[in-house]
Amino acid sequence: MAEREVSCEISEPRLVARKFLARPQHEGVGAVVRRSIGRFELRYFDPFLVLDEFSVTAPAGFPDHPHRGFETVTYMLQGSVTHEDFEGYKGTIGPGDLQWMTAGRGIVHSEMPASQGTQKGLQLWVNLSSKHKMTEPKYQEISGKDIAEAAVDGIKVKVIAGEAFGAKSPVYTRTPTMYLDFTLKPGAHLQQPIPTSWNAFVYVLEGEGIFGISKSSPVTAHHLLLLGHGDGVEVWNKSAKPLRFILVGGEPLGEPVAQLGPFVMNTQEEIDRTIYDFENCINGFEKARHWRRSDF
Template sequence: MMRLKQHMGLVSSPTPAIVVRLGNNTPHRRRATRSRIVSSSASDAAPFEKPRAVVKKVLAQSQPEGQGATVRRSIGRHELRNLDPFLQLDEFTVSKPAGFPDHPHRGFETVTHMFEGAITHQDFAGHKGTIRTGDVQWMTAGRGIVHSEMPAGDGVSEGLQLWINLSSKDKMIEPRYQELERKDISRAETEDGVEARVIAGEAFGVASPVYTRTPIMYVDFTMRPGSRLHQPVPEGWNAFVYVVDGEGVFGRETATAHHCLVLGSGDGVSVWNRSARPLRFVLAAGQPLGEPVVQHGPFVMNSHAEIQQAMEDYSYGKNGFERAGQWSSSA
């Protein structure tokens, strides 16, 4: 129970492929889209009929998390409790001996996107691996995962972790993983200096091989000084930008590193890097689920009764948590 309490704070050549691991760790392969240069300049794209404006700007604040680690949280703070279907966004900075030791999850997905360094993940189902600079792990916790996320090697490990809600029909599915090495992430760039690494969804006609149960777009953009971008975003989807490095103009709003920008309704967002240094940001959008969200730390369900059930299942080792009591990442 001590581990649970630590994580239960209340908050309401060939074409590359990725490996998809299901609950039984059976590998399946999905074909990725080749990297390519987009001949038409992003700055020449037609303006949107309904451009998305920035409706909220949140500076991610540093806070302790896990065991000696620090995260900058934007989504999941009181200023921005959630943005359906997104539950939480942390920019993490961690080095040994700090980390995120054994903890449970149920009812949502985590997307871990490494900027620098490496994190070793292992869980009670026997899955273990290390995600390194530029790699992405898309973990569907479903009915239950107990895992650890600890820095591998010396130095500082940095990245983003995004929590994505699952619909009520998917909350109790078997856990699964989709893991992309840096070289296998779909990539495109324009002639005037905009690079897109497509982690989910599509940009510049290049699609990610990741399967998303909740329809999601997640693109890591880097823009050279002076470049412009006009990126379509599906209407009706909630969307945000997180600035990783540099300074950019998003619609009419200027933002610098560690700011999360919530975008209003519309069919696309325009970005201009008018600074003298590169701009890097993540654009994420998702189709709202429109369902009740009840969150208690690492459990996200649709009702308080389901949260109570999740806590009971974890405590007594049942309904997906059968191996929780006998497993330790340090064993």
């Protein structure tokens, strides 16, 4: 990890527009998630469909299930998860590893614990524009040691997508996206630019921080902060412990959203067609007819 001298002055800091506490709920089979985007108070934050902080211990997990029309971004914080799909792909991601999966026209896959104890991580769903919804499925996987990092003045950042402090991610994002994992030491102050036209949010993982303006009340773990308009965000760690959070931003698609569970399209007619395709194993779901994960 390199120490970098980079100026990140912003002229119009974004303020916190809304704040949510992500409470535990059950998903998959026996898994627990803290869902912040995709819940009843916040169904969609263009272009983001879901943000889950998940916790799963075998035999619980996310067995065989389909997707169409968006991307899933899985970022492991603790433990390991094995992904397997009907195209024959199988892989395991461990602590600090990233998988950026484009479901596109259709995928059926499973995500199950690969080690003892509790596996923890984040999964973000990024919507795809109408022109990309039926693209072929694709994966981008990066091990933790290969994720771009930088450190400046008591701030460490892991660049999952986009760029920060001169460090740039190799991940290609069909929907323009930034995804930054920040850790601020006590006393650190961050100014991070964000494109003015993008929507952006913060999700706090550890510690407590002050976001937007220095006189704001501290925000603790498991809170989602939707940021208002501006060209960047300011963050202060005035506590005695490290602060860790993710900052995510994306270019809004501005398109209608029709969603039924794991299927996200633009119209109800397209959702009906997706259900028909899946039930009849056609138009991208052909291999679903006979596929089961290997440990089934």
